[in-house]
Amino acid sequence: MTVTRGLEGVVATTSSISSIIDDTLTYVGYNIDDLAVNASFEEVIYLLWHLKLPNSEQLAKLKEQLAENAALPQGVIEHFNMYPIHDVHPMAALRSAVSLLGLYDEEADIMDPEANYRKAIRLQAKMPSIVAAFARVRKGLEPITPRKDLDFAANFLYMLTGKEPEPIAVEAMNKALVLHADHELNASTFTARVCVATLSDVYSGITAAIGALKGPLHGGANEAVMKMLTEIGTLENVEPYIRGKLANKEKIMGFGHRVYRKGDPRAKHLREMSKKLTELTGQPELYEMSVNIEKIVTGEKKLPPNVDFYSASVYHSLGIDHDLMTPIFAVSRVSGWLAHILEQYDNNRLIRPRAEYTGPGMQKYIPIEQRG
Numbered sequence: 001m002t003v004t005r006g007l008e009g010v011v012a013t014t015s016s017i018s019s020i021i022d023d024t025l026t027y028v029g030y031n032i033d034d035l036a037v038n039a040s041f042e043e044v045i046y047l048l049w050h051l052k053l054p055n056s057e058q059l060a061k062l063k064e065q066l067a068e069n070a071a072l073p074q075g076v077i078e079h080f081n082m083y084p085i086h087d088v089h090p091m092a093a094l095r096s097a098v099s100l101l102g103l104y105d106e107e108a109d110i111m112d113p114e115a116n117y118r119k120a121i122r123l124q125a126k127m128p129s130i131v132a133a134f135a136r137v138r139k140g141l142e143p144i145t146p147r148k149d150l151d152f153a154a155n156f157l158y159m160l161t162g163k164e165p166e167p168i169a170v171e172a173m174n175k176a177l178v179l180h181a182d183h184e185l186n187a188s189t190f191t192a193r194v195c196v197a198t199l200s201d202v203y204s205g206i207t208a209a210i211g212a213l214k215g216p217l218h219g220g221a222n223e224a225v226m227k228m229l230t231e232i233g234t235l236e237n238v239e240p241y242i243r244g245k246l247a248n249k250e251k252i253m254g255f256g257h258r259v260y261r262k263g264d265p266r267a268k269h270l271r272e273m274s275k276k277l278t279e280l281t282g283q284p285e286l287y288e289m290s291v292n293i294e295k296i297v298t299g300e301k302k303l304p305p306n307v308d309f310y311s312a313s314v315y316h317s318l319g320i321d322h323d324l325m326t327p328i329f330a331v332s333r334v335s336g337w338l339a340h341i342l343e344q345y346d347n348n349r350l351i352r353p354r355a356e357y358t359g360p361g362m363q364k365y366i367p368i369e370q371r372g
């Protein structure tokens with residue numbers, strides 16, 4: 001048996017959704033650089049689910065479907081008050097809420113493609129409502145009813161804050177959502193595909209994927225980057241802090257990638273936004289600290305920043321609570337997870353690799369009273 005730890009380089013499926021070839025990321029053949037500058041998040045959702053960009057009518061219909069399905073069942077909102085411990089992480093709340101949402105969906109276990117597409121719409125529409133509602137309920141605030149006249153990015157910011165967002169904030173959120181939407185067979189997408197390849201339901205697949213995204217080696221890295229920036233605190237402290245971590249062989253969050261070697265093409269868009277937004281909010285040192293960290297880590301370790309590095313200062317500049325950064329990633333990535341789930345159902349095969357056994361050889365059962 002050949003063991004490939006972490007399945008590095010293993011090609012486990014075919015997919016028409018997104019590709020990473022020679023450090024270039026495309027969604028259905030469209031370069032991410034093109035989409036980041038030109039596309040709305042709703043267009044990207046349509047692209048990932050239908051493998052083509054929508055015309056105006058198709059886009060209008062999708063927007064209407066998302067708006068119609070954004071409201072949450074009251075029970076999902078109420079369950080946030082039932083958690084036995086106080087400081088529940090919003091990713092844990094999101095994971096639980098999505099699982100609970102499945103109990104409200106009469107079609108949850110209906111497996112035909114039309115029913116699965118309807119569930120995709122409901123989940124995509126409700127994920128931002130869950131994140132925003134939890135963010136408010138935990139502070140003792142009322143959740144905000146989603147608005148049907150706002151686009152996805154604007155409505156999400158509106159539900160978080162209760163205020164109609166500035167155009168620059170909407171532009172930044174839309175771009176961040178576009179950049180995070182899909183990424184070939186990353187850990188959470190693979191998790192979703194493994195789950196539904198048993199012919200389990202869409203809600204189970206998304207719940208499992210949220211669990212995988214939560215970890216700091218994956219989506220959880222954006223919150224970890226913000227924690228690091230907060231700990232560093234000043235521009236002068238960057239050098240000793242980062243060099244100290246590297247000397248201790250600790251990982252610097254937001255750097256490195258399993259697939260990219262020269263660099264993550266999404267990072268430059270987030271770097272640009274970080275520069276603009278930190279200047280606008282009067283915190284340019286946050287961007288300067290980030291740039292200095294990048295200089296040291298690329299110089300010492302030849303590791304470029306990934307998507308999570310500059311997204312931290314972007315979301316911070318938008319006034320977003322630091323522990324909501326990974327849930328925002330999930331609000332975007334659910335579009336990709338759903339695309340992959342629909343693709344998996346369409347041409348399913350159980351995903352079941354092997355493990356090379358390294359435990360003890362054959363043993364004989366010893367009755368408990370004879371064991372030492």
Ligand SMILES: CC(=O)SCCNC(=O)CCNC(=O)[C@H](O)C(C)(C)COP(=O)(O)OP(=O)(O)OC[C@H]1O[C@@H](n2cnc3c(N)ncnc32)[C@H](O)[C@@H]1OP(=O)(O)O
Pocket residue numbers: 006216217218219221250251252253254255256257258259301303306307308
């Ligand atoms: C959306 C996303 O999921 S993007 C990734 C988000 N995650 C992070 O930013 C967390 C920090 N980065 C990492 O942990 C890794 O780079 C990963 C998990 C992303 C990729 O990991 P892998 O492909 O498994 O690489 P692995 O962890 O084996 O690293 C290879 C070498 O580079 C080093 N390295 C990798 N990333 C880092 C880092 N961020 N800081 C310091 N050293 C690093 C490792 O220590 C290792 O060194 P060694 O060979 O001397 O032991």
Ligand SMILES: O=C([O-])CC(=O)C(=O)O
Pocket residue numbers: 182183185186187218258259306307
């Ligand atoms: O592809 C990966 O391994 C992680 C990543 O960058 C993503 O999911 O966006």
